[in-house]
Amino acid sequence: MKIGVLCHTSAGGSGVVATELGVMLARRGHEMHFVGSSQPFRLSGLGCMNGPYFHQVSGFAYALFEQPFPELATTNTLTEVILEHGLDLVHAHYAIPHASSAIHARNITGRTRVVTTLHGTDVTLVGAEPAFRHTTRHAIEHSDHVTAVSQFLADETREVFGVDRPIDVIHNFVDAERFVRITDPAVRARFAHPEEALLVHISNFRPVKRVQDVVQTFARVASEIPARLLMIGDGPERARAFDLAQQLGVIGRTHFLGSFPDVQTVLGICDLFLLPSSNESFGLAALEAMACEVPVVAARAGGVPEVIEDGVTGFLTPVGDVDMMADAALRILRDRELYTQLGTNARRAAIERFHPDLIVPQYVDVYNRG
Numbered sequence: 001m002k003i004g005v006l007c008h009t010s011a012g013g014s015g016v017v018a019t020e021l022g023v024m025l026a027r028r029g030h031e032m033h034f035v036g037s038s039q040p041f042r043l044s045g046l047g048c049m050n051g052p053y054f055h056q057v058s059g060f061a062y063a064l065f066e067q068p069f070p071e072l073a074t075t076n077t078l079t080e081v082i083l084e085h086g087l088d089l090v091h092a093h094y095a096i097p098h099a100s101s102a103i104h105a106r107n108i109t110g111r112t113r114v115v116t117t118l119h120g121t122d123v124t125l126v127g128a129e130p131a132f133r134h135t136t137r138h139a140i141e142h143s144d145h146v147t148a149v150s151q152f153l154a155d156e157t158r159e160v161f162g163v164d165r166p167i168d169v170i171h172n173f174v175d176a177e178r179f180v181r182i183t184d185p186a187v188r189a190r191f192a193h194p195e196e197a198l199l200v201h202i203s204n205f206r207p208v209k210r211v212q213d214v215v216q217t218f219a220r221v222a223s224e225i226p227a228r229l230l231m232i233g234d235g236p237e238r239a240r241a242f243d244l245a246q247q248l249g250v251i252g253r254t255h256f257l258g259s260f261p262d263v264q265t266v267l268g269i270c271d272l273f274l275l276p277s278s279n280e281s282f283g284l285a286a287l288e289a290m291a292c293e294v295p296v297v298a299a300r301a302g303g304v305p306e307v308i309e310d311g312v313t314g315f316l317t318p319v320g321d322v323d324m325m326a327d328a329a330l331r332i333l334r335d336r337e338l339y340t341q342l343g344t345n346a347r348r349a350a351i352e353r354f355h356p357d358l359i360v361p362q363y364v365d366v367y368n369r370g
């Protein structure tokens with residue numbers, strides 16, 4: 001099949017899913033064409049001989065216009081790619097703006113189909129904003145097929161937008177060959193002393209991620225056992241998290257590593273992943289940790305219970321309850337047997353429930369529907 005892909009290209013779960021899926025499909029012989037203002041965050045280094053191909057959106061700035069019309073520019077470039085390469089379908093990751101652009105390009109060309117994947121923020125935050133409710137509903141209703149990354153998100157979409165169209169639930173997946181435990185002590189020694197527990201959090205540091213809860217939980221853990229925290233990613237709450245770490249006296253043991261695409265080089269040496277988000281449609285970073293045998297302590301929010309089984313692959317706690325999060329973390333880190341069991345279960349769940357060989361064909365099935 002010839003497939004166009006629209007996604008957010010900066011660091012973030014939806015762009016990662018789009019990229020990893022595009023790469024998997026290219027390896028399976030499909031012709032993949034990414035269209036965007038820049039190359040997706042994780043794409044470089046992952047591609048193969050057969051692509052994916054990347055088409056940069058041509059912008060246009062003119063003094064009369066207050067805005068450069070990025071969605072129209074995307075629609076225009078996508079239209080050209082559809083016409084030039086005869087795309088069978090466009091997979092839009094996010095209802096707005098991507099499904100809207102794809103539907104517009106479909107209308108202009110009179111060909112191709114639009115498959116839209118809802119990732120979360122488009123429905124729970126952005127899409128539900130009155131400013132976007134009509135455009136988001138239109139994009140959902142007029143896509144040829146719609147998928148959501150969790151049952152929670154599919155239900156939420158129906159409720160928020162009052163749509164009753166079919167929505168296929170297709171969970172996120174993880175490449176369990178790339179995301180593995182790293183046993184080389186020299187790699188771990190770069191970040192922690194042998195006796196220290198290594199906790200990690202990865203996100204875009206938006207308010208919904210509750211990164212202050214990560215720091216507070218870590219401070220409680222570090223007051224009981226030797227420990228270090230890796231904060232991976234960047235975003236609006238980073239400075240506040242930094243200040244809090246300083247205030248709580250753990251700044252010397254908290255390392256803000258910024259944003260980088262190959263997180264598997266670090267995840268595989270960590271002991272515990274913290275995910276305190278107040279809303280999370282799936283939690284891809286937690287799944288990537290699980291594949292590396294890292295147990296997860298997460299807030300019971302959104303679709304997270306579809307990923308993390310309480311007491312089996314980690315622990316779930318109420319949103320905002322940092323004491324309970326710290327207790328769960330300490331329970332795991334103090335009990336070697338429990339830690340090993342949860343880590344083993346986590347990797348097994350990643351392979352048995354979220355392997356690309358299980359998930360990618362579900363997308364192909366949707367693509368093959370008329």
Ligand code: GMT
Nearest residue numbers: 012013014119120149280281282283284
């Ligand atoms: O907030 C983020 O984590 C980024 C966001 C995105 O749109 O890139 O991630 C969303 O999509 C991911 C991939 O499907 C999901 O795993 C994340 O749970 C989801 N984020 C939220 O729902 C907050």
